């Protein structure tokens with residue numbers, strides 16, 4: 362049989378990795394797919410030919426991505442440009458032209474996935490996006506197929522490699538934030554705009570996608586609560602460790618009685634938990650299903666070859682399904698499109714968690730008692746409290762406390778009252794906590 366002709370948009374980190382994997386593993390991939398896969402036409406604005414193994418195997422290379430999606434020879438388009446636009450226009454045009462699409466672009470899927478999947482369904486084509494979430498880890502496959510028997514209860518994941526790399530290097534080597542970020546960029550882990558990594562936006566894109574796959578709800582990126590790692594101080598890492606916790610940037614999706622939680626934020630995790638020990642650029646996703654119990658998926662969340670692994674796996678899936686009835690394919694979000702639920706996504710104020718609080722206050726008698734009584738009046742009970750002895754001649758003291766679970770709305774009121782005290786000087790630092798059990 363003739364090889365399948367594929368078009369490739371983008372020859373950067375992931376595009377280059379995809380060319381390499383398709384070249385070096387060509388025979389094994391053909392054995393799995395049933396046909397060879399040939400990159401007939403690629404387009405990129407810029408690329409470094411010397412750094413891509415297998416470039417000579419590409420039929421043609423140009424710089425106009427629209428020429429690829431308009432080429433009638435191409436059956437499958439791989440979009441590895443990134444960003445919202447022109448990726449959206451390119452993908453929609455490819456679909457309109459009856460081509461299947463494989464993409465690593467989580468920003469695109471989280472923001473425009475509902476529109477893209479509807480267009481693909483209409484046209485009877487597949488859009489594969491395994492590489493968009495947790496890089497090489499087959500988490501989309503697991504959620505959509507492997508766990509299909511379950512009511513998913515919750516998901517908690519380390520889903521941004523750059524952020525996890527920064528937190529790990531800061532903790533283990535005391536390295537400077539900006540310095541580690543620059544290294545992550547040089548290694549090809551970071552997004553084109555690295556604030557997407559640092560401020561949690563990239564993790565929110567991925568969590569939005571996993572939330573839809575877990576609970577069968579439309580993609581709602583705007584409703585995902587998003588907080589990054591930029592405000593975490595070295596002292597918080599140390600204090601958390603003294604209390605037996607590590608700070609990890611987590612994406613959490615949970616089904617509660619009142620709705621669905623979709624939240625991305627730094628989180629204190631007990632140090633013995635597996636997720637607390639996922640370091641460097643590695644990602645891990647913990648999924649709790651009602652039948653299966655907890656399951657854990659671990660692997661490289663970024664980088665050329667790991668991400669290409671997921672891109673090529675999607676390609677193999679598409680090639681295998683080229684001759685199948687479009688109505689019998691795995692639905693894009695794992696639930697039949699007419700069976701998606703309108704369960705509300707909760708506002709963060711409606712979410713209940715435990716908290717780590719760090720308060721910088723005047724070292725005077727009664728201050729601690731006043732703070733404790735404000736928390737008590739808000740119905741917040743304290744699980745642990747530590748007061749850092751002030752240094753010689755210092756008049757301020759740092760208090761660190763862990764609270765029991767409380768609604769975020771109540772915690773906001775308590776923090777506002779604490780910050781209004783004359784004896785409290787700086788904003789209260791709050792980090793949410795999860796036990797990740799049960």
Ligand SMILES: NC(=O)c1ccc[n+]([C@@H]2O[C@H](COP(=O)([O-])OP(=O)(O)OC[C@H]3O[C@@H](n4cnc5c(N)ncnc54)[C@H](O)[C@@H]3O)[C@@H](O)[C@H]2O)c1
Pocket residue numbers: 370371372373374375376404405406407408424425426441442443444447465466467468492493496549550551552553662663664665668
């Ligand atoms: N780098 C990773 O580890 C990683 C992992 C998972 C997913 N992703 C996703 O994969 C996608 C690609 O990321 P990357 O790191 O390979 O990016 P990159 O910046 O290394 O490469 C982008 C490529 O697209 C080309 N390009 C950009 N705009 C273009 C246009 N309008 N027309 C033609 N070519 C254009 C660039 O010239 C370059 O060749 C993004 O969506 C990213 O979020 C990246």
Ligand SMILES: N[C@@H](CCO)C(=O)O
Pocket residue numbers: 493495496520521522523524550551552558563662663664
């Ligand atoms: N910038 C992303 C790439 C993988 O999606 C990360 O660091 O996780």
Ligand code: NA
Pocket residue numbers: 491492493494495496497498499500501671
């Ligand atoms: Na993946």
